[in-house]
Amino acid sequence: MNELYHLLLRTERERNLYEQARELAARFHERAAWHDEYGEFPFANFRDLKQAGFLSLTVPKQYGGEEISLYEFLLVQETIAQGDGATALSLGWHLGILLSLAVTKKWPEPVFARICREVVEKQVLLNSAHSEKATGSPARGGKPETTAEFRNGRWVISGRKTFASLAPALDYFIISATIEATGEIGNFLVPKTASGLTIEKTWNTLGMRATRSDDILLDNVEVEEEALVEIIGTPKAGQPAQGWLLHIPACYLGIAIAARNEAIRFAKAYQPNSLPHPIAEVPEVQRKIAQMDIQLMNARHFMYAIADQWDRYPEKRAEMKEELAAVKYTATNTAVNVVDLAMRIVGGQSLFADNPLQRYYRDVRAGLHNPPADDITVSIVAKRALQ
Ligand SMILES: Cc1cc2nc3c(=O)[nH]c(=O)nc-3n(C[C@H](O)[C@H](O)[C@H](O)COP(=O)(O)OP(=O)(O)OC[C@H]3O[C@@H](n4cnc5c(N)ncnc54)[C@H](O)[C@@H]3O)c2cc1C
Incomplete structure (x- = not known):
């Protein structure tokens, strides 16, 4: 098993979802540079996602969906983002809204049931x-x-x-x-x-x-x-926290993993004529690789642990607002740092338009402006600590 997932894929169902998402991500990776350059929506990727039945993954079973857990949802998001971050973020809004509505039951049941059926039968998209x-x-x-x-x-x-x-x-x-x-x-x-x-x-x-x-x-x-x-309503203490928003950190960590993999691939292959071996054997390069992996371990195990708590202990969800926000804070800042390290490993080649690293560099910046912003997280975490 891939060293990034050996501890995270715990069941047959998680492994299957991951493998399916990985196969889709490989196709999306081939198309990502074009969609990015021309600023075009990835319709072909969404056709593939529809064919794979991915748009109904978070629809409750009673309406014909797969009813995947938050943990499973994040595995899908993180994996798809390794192929194309923009596709993952877009898919995440749609799947996340359905997951949230299934939990909060905020919409009138007949309307939610109708939309769920349309998602299952016609693969409609909402955001x-x-x-x-x-x-x-x-x-x-x-x-x-x-x-x-x-x-x-x-x-x-x-x-x-x-x-x-x-x-x-x-x-x-x-x-x-x-x-x-x-x-x-x-x-x-x-x-x-x-x-x-x-x-x-x-x-x-x-x-x-x-x-x-x-x-x-x-x-x-x-x-x-x-x-x-x-x-x-106006947000007030005790209101359910929004676990579904963890699709955002999952997406940006997926992009960071893609950058890390690209840097490692490069380090193993690049042997300048000043060295008798590839740069992967240079201690400074190994230090940066380790830094990327340790930062990813921190952010990813934190994210998956909180998602697991969310799934296992529904009665604790109202008390998880600060942890959920801290996961997003940690993940998006980690993603920015990991892409930076990956580019330092690769050097000047990372700046060229046909190198995916420059796209990862631009894409992870967007995570800082998805909710909640860092200043909001800092404020709510400090407030709870000082209560
Ligand atoms: C890639 C991407 C996809 C997105 N997709 C969607 C989507 O599908 N649907 C959707 O609705 N939105 C979406 N958003 C929008 C996102 O949720 C934010 O609304 C948007 O990024 C604007 O946030 P902002 O930080 O620029 O604005 P602001 O919140 O106005 O912040 C700008 C600056 O002003 C400061 N500021 C503003 N107000 C206050 C205040 N009251 N107190 C203290 N400081 C303040 C902030 O600290 C910050 O420095 C998306 C954003 C991105 C980047």
């Missing part, structure tokens, strides 16, 4: 578009400037959303909006076919380019009354 220019990260509690008004038995939604990953591939957008009559914030399930909904191609970024996290424009978009699927 949240919560971010806006004026609010920044929704995790900070800003109020959406997108509005929803109830008129003649239908909701009418207007506004602009930013950072909507998978925009061109989505079948459903989950749009947060301020309800004009009450001032409450609601989540609305909006089909891509709704008239007045358009995508503006704003996503021309340094990293995670193939996620196509474009802007969504809503111009008097009319949806049925049942489209209001959830009223979002």
